[in-house]
Amino acid sequence: MQLIHGPEVAAAVLAECEKDIAELALMGKKPGLAVVLVGDDPASRAYVRSKDKKCRDLGLHSVKLELAESTTQEELLQVIAGLNADPAIHGILVQSPPPKHIDESAVVMAIDPRKDVDGFHPVNVAKLALEDRSGFVPCTPLGCQRMLLHAGIETSGANVVVLGRSMIVGKPMALLLMGKGRGGDATVTVAHSRTKNLAEVTRGADILVAAIGRPEFVTADMVKEGAVVIDVGINRVEAPELPKGYKLVGDVAFDEVAPKCRAITPVPGGVGPMTIAMLMANTVKACKLSDK
Ligand SMILES: NC(=O)C1=CN([C@@H]2O[C@H](COP(=O)(O)OP(=O)(O)OC[C@H]3O[C@@H](n4cnc5c(N)ncnc54)[C@H](OP(=O)(O)O)[C@@H]3O)[C@@H](O)[C@H]2O)C=CC1
Numbered sequence: 001m002q003l004i005h006g007p008e009v010a011a012a013v014l015a016e017c018e019k020d021i022a023e024l025a026l027m028g029k030k031p032g033l034a035v036v037l038v039g040d041d042p043a044s045r046a047y048v049r050s051k052d053k054k055c056r057d058l059g060l061h062s063v064k065l066e067l068a069e070s071t072t073q074e075e076l077l078q079v080i081a082g083l084n085a086d087p088a089i090h091g092i093l094v095q096s097p098p099p100k101h102i103d104e105s106a107v108v109m110a111i112d113p114r115k116d117v118d119g120f121h122p123v124n125v126a127k128l129a130l131e132d133r134s135g136f137v138p139c140t141p142l143g144c145q146r147m148l149l150h151a152g153i154e155t156s157g158a159n160v161v162v163l164g165r166s167m168i169v170g171k172p173m174a175l176l177l178m179g180k181g182r183g184g185d186a187t188v189t190v191a192h193s194r195t196k197n198l199a200e201v202t203r204g205a206d207i208l209v210a211a212i213g214r215p216e217f218v219t220a221d222m223v224k225e226g227a228v229v230i231d232v233g234i235n236r237v238e239a240p241e242l243p244k245g246y247k248l249v250g251d252v253a254f255d256e257v258a259p260k261c262r263a264i265t266p267v268p269g270g271v272g273p274m275t276i277a278m279l280m281a282n283t284v285k286a287c288k289l290s291d292k
């Protein structure tokens with residue numbers, strides 16, 4: 001069984017970013033990323049902090065905006081308009097999900113598609129579906145694809161099952177893996193909460209991507225011997241015996257599934273660090289494509 005280490009693959013991505021950042025510096029350009037967080041969800045805060053740190057480590061310009069829970073949609077849209085107009089900012093990320101009084105799709109629509117490093121804007125969703133590589137692909141599925149490539153896992157002709165159909169993970173993951181060319185050309189099945197005989201469907205997978213947000217949902221009986229398993233899930237579960245009072249587990253019951261696998265990603269230390277690395281890569285790409 002091969003363990004695919006997220007931080008190791010992320011380091012390769014970040015090394016490429018560093019080369020690009022050095023080249024951009026020669027042209028007087030420095031990639032800039034703005035991350036906007038509305039409210040004070042602890043998991044979101046942790047993510048925003050680690051992104052900010054990674055930016056600084058790489059020498060990117062980083063702006064972290066932490067707005068009060070009570071921020072109105074109008075105020076948030078004004079903040080985004082300011083970032084759209086700011087030539088030092090090439091990427092904008094608004095942490096999802098926003099508080100309930102804010103319409104997420106209105107927020108996504110307000111971001112200049114050229115700065116939409118999350119790849120959530122309809123222009124970028126369409127570009128992914130059209131296989132137009134000038135757009136931005138959501139960081140998490142992009143990171144999963146990169147992990148498969150790094151681990152030498154052939155996707156061409158493989159039976160892939162993507163468990164989950166969200167716009168952030170499942171749907172773009174399916175589009176990437178069914179796309180033509182390197183890291184694609186797979187036969188993709190997308191399963192979700194209405195799927196019948198789920199275990200039978202997932203047992204057909206040569207490559208199983210789990211992105212449902214249910215702790216340790218995927219058990220050994222759902223996985224074929226020799227399959228590759230990518231665990232996207234990040235679930236906080238209570239663990240009173242630990243100093244933090246919680247631990248992170250994936251959507252896969254790692255201990256029982258791992259022994260059956262050809263390769264598997266752990267949680268933590270799997271897909272999470274890749275998401276951040278791809279965010280850096282998308283920001284560098286946005287800077288390269290910008291005229292400022
Ligand atoms: N590693 C990383 O960087 C990231 C990790 N995540 C994690 O990935 C997981 C998924 O996130 P996200 O896609 O945003 O989640 P969503 O809640 O938006 O989507 C979950 C999907 O899983 C499906 N689903 C839920 N329960 C079941 C079930 N019992 N059987 C089959 N399908 C089910 C849902 O089906 P239906 O559509 O029918 O409701 C839905 O399509 C979460 O744990 C999240 O924390 C998310 C983003 C980044």
Ligand SMILES: Nc1nc(=O)c2c([nH]1)NC[C@@H]1CN(c3ccc(C(=O)N[C@@H](CCC(=O)O)C(=O)O)cc3)C=[N+]21
Pocket residue numbers: 046047050093094095096097118139140234248267268269270271272273274275276
């Ligand atoms: N607009 C937007 N874009 C996102 O990309 C986005 C979002 N909203 N909302 C929330 C999810 C979740 N997400 C994670 C990224 C990295 C880790 C990560 O690095 N996790 C570490 C563990 C970190 C820890 O120990 O707490 C790991 O898995 O090893 C986790 C989760 C991005 N998301």
